[in-house]
Amino acid sequence: MVFAARAVKKPSKKSSLLSNLAWAGPFLVLLGGCTPSPPATPRDLHQADSAYVVPWEQFEVYLKAAPSPVQVALWLREEKVGFYRDPLHDPTLAGRYSGLQGAANLGIYLTDMAYAHATKQYQPAYEYLTAVNRLASRYSLEDIFSPERIKALDALQDRPDSVQRLMAQYYGEIQERLTETGQQAMLRHMILGGWLESLHLTLQILEREPQKSSLSDVVLLQKSLVPLLLKLYAADTAHSEASRRIFGHLSALQATLETLPIQESQARPQTTVSQNRIQIEFGQKVKLTPDKIQEVRSQLLPLRNFIIQT
Amino acid sequence: MSRLLGLIFLASLPPLFAQQRCKGLIPACRDAYMGDLNWDGRYWRAELFGSETTEIYYTFFRGLKYRLIPCGRSSTQATPHLRIYNANRVLLLDTRTQGEKPFWDLELSNTQLLIIEVYYPSGHGCVALLIGHGPSEIAQAQD
Numbered sequence: 001m002v003f004a005a006r007a008v009k010k011p012s013k014k015s016s017l018l019s020n021l022a023w024a025g026p027f028l029v030l031l032g033g034c035t036p037s038p039p040a041t042p043r044d045l046h047q048a049d050s051a052y053v054v055p056w057e058q059f060e061v062y063l064k065a066a067p068s069p070v071q072v073a074l075w076l077r078e079e080k081v082g083f084y085r086d087p088l089h090d091p092t093l094a095g096r097y098s099g100l101q102g103a104a105n106l107g108i109y110l111t112d113m114a115y116a117h118a119t120k121q122y123q124p125a126y127e128y129l130t131a132v133n134r135l136a137s138r139y140s141l142e143d144i145f146s147p148e149r150i151k152a153l154d155a156l157q158d159r160p161d162s163v164q165r166l167m168a169q170y171y172g173e174i175q176e177r178l179t180e181t182g183q184q185a186m187l188r189h190m191i192l193g194g195w196l197e198s199l200h201l202t203l204q205i206l207e208r209e210p211q212k213s214s215l216s217d218v219v220l221l222q223k224s225l226v227p228l229l230l231k232l233y234a235a236d237t238a239h240s241e242a243s244r245r246i247f248g249h250l251s252a253l254q255a256t257l258e259t260l261p262i263q264e265s266q267a268r269p270q271t272t273v274s275q276n277r278i279q280i281e282f283g284q285k286v287k288l289t290p291d292k293i294q295e296v297r298s299q300l301l302p303l304r305n306f307i308i309q310t
Numbered sequence: 311m312s313r314l315l316g317l318i319f320l321a322s323l324p325p326l327f328a329q330q331r332c333k334g335l336i337p338a339c340r341d342a343y344m345g346d347l348n349w350d351g352r353y354w355r356a357e358l359f360g361s362e363t364t365e366i367y368y369t370f371f372r373g374l375k376y377r378l379i380p381c382g383r384s385s386t387q388a389t390p391h392l393r394i395y396n397a398n399r400v401l402l403l404d405t406r407t408q409g410e411k412p413f414w415d416l417e418l419s420n421t422q423l424l425i426i427e428v429y430y431p432s433g434h435g436c437v438a439l440l441i442g443h444g445p446s447e448i449a450q451a452q453d
Contacts, residue, residue: 064367067369224423276415278415280394280417
């Protein structure tokens with residue numbers, strides 16, 4: 001399994017030592033705290049990453065919080081939503097992106113691919129897979145979406161739980177590879193892209209299928225992730241113009257999301273424990289009117305345009 | 311020079327053993343408690359000292375059953391416990407109030423981002439958390 005351990009403790013030198021030891025070896029740590037160079041990655045990635053002065057150790061806990069694009073897409077599938085091509089990104093533009101912008105667009109294409117696949121639109125899914133492969137090769141990730149693996153996924157297309165498991169695994173592998181190779185700035189952008197596109201798609205579907213009110217749960221979930229994204233980008237707004245702009249867009253979006261009318265059917269979540277089974281009932285629901293959907297979309301659009309502009 | 315290297319080697323052994331010990335938690339807990347649930351191979355691990363805790367942010371989906379397996383034993387033989395919070399940091403459960411259990415099965419009425427804090431009530435040592443998932447028993451019963 002590709003996933004490696006990652007201590008997610010609140011900032012602590014001890015946990016950092018522990019995670020370093022896993023791959024650096026004790027001698028290197030003791031000899032002046034030197035760590036070996038990460039495996040070779042394209043030169044431009046290091047240049048791009050060097051623009052970011054971020055203590056990643058403090059933020060890695062947030063990088064794994066968001067659901068994978070596949071999880072969101074399968075949720076949409078559970079709700080039996082239709083497939084709409086118009087709101088999706090243009091897969092033919094994949095070749096124009098690189099560096100950090102490419103990583104954000106990789107997150108967008110992964111989400112579009114997962115959505116197309118989850119709604120059984122295999123031809124568009126293949127087009128997005130091509131876009132994903134094109135971008136993934138820039139980050140030495142192409143083996144994760146190899147033809148053999150895609151064949152395995154296709155064979156399981158009528159077993160959503162199996163597809164979910166495999167795709168979640170592949171997405172996790174991407175996260176781990178980017179972390180291990182010191183490309184956390186890329187990972188951050190990829191997660192942003194996936195989150196952004198999931199929210200964009202959900203809002204678009206809600207506009208077309210307003211009777212699917214349970215989709216508002218997706219919006220509530222995406223709303224709960226905004227503070228984490230803000231923390232990820234607040235870390236380097238003083239050093240990076242891109243982070244400053246993304247932070248500004250996210251702040252405006254958060255302000256709008258805070259105005260969503262939340263209906264509380266109970267004062268607070270109810271937790272029931274029996275033996276070792278825990279059930280938690282959440283009474284929160286959000287009622288999204290067309291006006292509110294439009295308002296959130298209008299705040300989301302500038303961020304999406306900033307990321308997909310060529 | 312060789313003495314210096316020897317000293318460095320000896321000094322490096324305790325953390326190396328600690329690391330190996332921490333690594334060993336994962337397969338042991340998986341084999342003992344994961345059962346037939348799905349596991350995507352992800353786990354979280356930390357070495358806790360004093361009253362330190364380790365946090366995990368994780369999105370849990372409605373319609374799935376999750377198994378939370380906290381692994382490890384502290385220097386005082388305490389077992390690890392979990393505090394489960396919602397995204398707004400409202401405490402939903404501290405498993406210490408529910409006695410000692412090797413794992414906890416969790417189901418939610420709505421998909422949510424939760425924060426899970428893993429801690430030892432006393433002592434220090436390695437701790438790990440594995441999260442497996444499978445079909446919801448509640449949903450199956452309703453079907």
